[in-house]
Amino acid sequence: MTTSALDPPFREPSHGEPPAIGLVRLAHGAGLALPSYETAGAAGMDLRAAVPADAPLVLAVNARVAVPTGFVFAIPSGYEGQVRPRSGLALNHGVTCLNTPGTVDSDYRGEVKVILVNLGEAPFTIERGARIAQMVIAPVTRAVVEECESTDATARGADGFGSTGVR
């Protein structure tokens, strides 16, 4: 990450301690840089492709693939990891995350993967170490659900799916 005097230091909204995430590097992640915040105020840490250096992954037009990141993330209870596209890949190449935002649960102990789809017009080559997506760590609220006989009344009622028009 590059920093400069122009950049205010990142502060937690609560000004408390940031959540600590343990990363376990898998064998095929050897030598890869850790996921990293690329600017002082970046919301997401970029995830890198742990594909073989001698066998870049070619994503055909309209194809999708789960790209390995080479790491297991241990996200603390009360948080989730949101796997989101990078806007540059989306705008310049039509490459995005199919399930955006992907959800990485705090109890998941498998390898984090990035489900990419190529909606562009040309095959897209993913080299080892390429920054293919970003993960935002977010607090989670879990609701209590209960079955009810009826709901309270609202002005909208059951109107939806464009009921308010476009303009």
Ligand SMILES: O=c1ccn([C@H]2C[C@H](O)[C@@H](COP(=O)(O)OP(=O)(O)OP(=O)(O)O)O2)c(=O)[nH]1
């Ligand atoms: O982009 C993603 C989305 C998910 N996952 C991993 C972490 C997550 O905790 C797990 C399950 O994801 P999700 O709940 O979205 O998928 P599911 O189809 O509901 O699978 P499951 O039945 O295992 O929950 O898969 C990723 O590595 N990348």
Ligand SMILES: [Mg+2]
């Ligand atoms: Mg699930």
